[in-house]
Amino acid sequence: MPTQVTVTPPMAAAPKVPEPPQVAAAEQAAMVPRVESLASSGIQYIPKEYVRTEEERNSISDVFEEEKKYDEGPQIPVVDLKGIYSEDEEEREKCREELKNASMEWGVMHLVNHGIPEDLLTRLKEAGKAFFDQPIEEKEKFANDQASGKIAGYGSKLANTACGQLEWEDYFFHLIFPEDKRDMSIWPKTPTGYTDATSEYARRLRGLVTKVLSELSLGLGLEEGRLEEEVGGMDDLIMQMKINYYPKCPQPELALGVEAHTDVSALTFILHNMVPGLQVYIGGKWVTAKCVPGSIIMHIGDTLEILSNGKYKSILHRGLVNKEKVRISWAVFCEPPKEKIVLKPLQELLTESEPATFPPRTFAQHLQHKLFKKTQEALSN
Ligand SMILES: O=C(O)CCC(=O)C(=O)O
Numbered sequence: 001m002p003t004q005v006t007v008t009p010p011m012a013a014a015p016k017v018p019e020p021p022q023v024a025a026a027e028q029a030a031m032v033p034r035v036e037s038l039a040s041s042g043i044q045y046i047p048k049e050y051v052r053t054e055e056e057r058n059s060i061s062d063v064f065e066e067e068k069k070y071d072e073g074p075q076i077p078v079v080d081l082k083g084i085y086s087e088d089e090e091e092r093e094k095c096r097e098e099l100k101n102a103s104m105e106w107g108v109m110h111l112v113n114h115g116i117p118e119d120l121l122t123r124l125k126e127a128g129k130a131f132f133d134q135p136i137e138e139k140e141k142f143a144n145d146q147a148s149g150k151i152a153g154y155g156s157k158l159a160n161t162a163c164g165q166l167e168w169e170d171y172f173f174h175l176i177f178p179e180d181k182r183d184m185s186i187w188p189k190t191p192t193g194y195t196d197a198t199s200e201y202a203r204r205l206r207g208l209v210t211k212v213l214s215e216l217s218l219g220l221g222l223e224e225g226r227l228e229e230e231v232g233g234m235d236d237l238i239m240q241m242k243i244n245y246y247p248k249c250p251q252p253e254l255a256l257g258v259e260a261h262t263d264v265s266a267l268t269f270i271l272h273n274m275v276p277g278l279q280v281y282i283g284g285k286w287v288t289a290k291c292v293p294g295s296i297i298m299h300i301g302d303t304l305e306i307l308s309n310g311k312y313k314s315i316l317h318r319g320l321v322n323k324e325k326v327r328i329s330w331a332v333f334c335e336p337p338k339e340k341i342v343l344k345p346l347q348e349l350l351t352e353s354e355p356a357t358f359p360p361r362t363f364a365q366h367l368q369h370k371l372f373k374k375t376q377e378a379l380s381n
């Protein structure tokens with residue numbers, strides 16, 4: 001998946017993994033490679049491909065316990081966007097400052113009063129859940145084919161690193177905006193409300209993207225439309241939705257739903273079904289995102305980090321899984337066109353004492369570079 005290139009933070013030694021019983025080779029080969037079918041098969045031990053490295057296991061703990069902790073240091077900021085729609089310039093400036101600070105310090109935040117109607121978010125989530133509630137055979141009709149480069153559709157991660165590590169999730173991935181670039185043939189037909197809810201969400205979210213990019217431009221002292229233009233504008237900025245489906249996991253202390261990575265996007269917006277799982281790495285610690293009702297989580301991705309010459313941060317994050325509840329999240333990645341734009345720190349932001357810290361690269365080259373680095377890391381482990 002282009003949205004997931006892993007970076008592993010330094011971590012200490014971890015507890016030993018209990019030895020699972022040996023699974024016969026034939027049995028292993030016959031396993032359906034969907035995490036959902038593995039989870040519902042009643043296994044007590046997860047296959048070794050899903051067991052994370054010793055360093056990673058050392059940092060994984062019970063996500064429900066983690067979410068409860070309120071007194072354990074800094075938390076992901078909550079940014080109230082009411083002010084960006086205000087006529088009052090002072091209100092707007094205050095809101096802009098909050099957005100800017102959260103983007104510079106954390107690169108991730110809970111957006112509240114974002115202007116997208118709550119009933120639309122409910123419809124979108126009900127539709128995605130209803131799709132995943134169908135039998136696996138039904139979902140397989142939409143299966144992607146990563147080997148042939150067809151990444152849109154229903155899928156699970158294929159081992160693409162030297163160590164063959166897998167993630168505890170299945171997903172549905174497709175382009176949702178601009179409308180003329182969508183391939184409606186791969187959109188779920190059931191439930192019937194899926195297309196309407198997803199299209200409407202895409203349109204409303206696209207409006208929010210413009211607004212956020214304007215404020216982030218002004219926050220850097222740039223012209224209002226600058227960042228929007230730099231990432232492709234209305235015609236070329238691409239929004240792709242990935243519905244992440246994390247089944248219950250019998251050994252959540254050994255697995256990850258999504259491994260540590262930064263998003264390559266300009267911005268990413270995440271909704272979820274109020275089951276905790278997202279963690280961000282800051283100040284040498286993993287911080288668990290709280291479940292904030294009605295909010296949308298927003299990440300600054302690598303693209304804005306590059307354009308802002310590192311002023312806006314693309315934060316390392318990952319997803320934990322649990323034994324008790326299925327988690328579903330809806331991530332929308334807002335990405336510049338792959339080849340058309342060369343991403344590099346904006347000239348106006350550079351000074352003699354603050355030279356460019358990122359080399360010029362197209363989005364495609366950036367993806368390639370991250371993949372190369374990841375492969376090198378895996379080979380040297
Ligand atoms: O499920 C989540 O909350 C995060 C998912 C994520 O980081 C991704 O899909 O890139």
Ligand SMILES: [Fe+2]
Binds near residue numbers: 261262263317
């Ligand atoms: Fe992500």
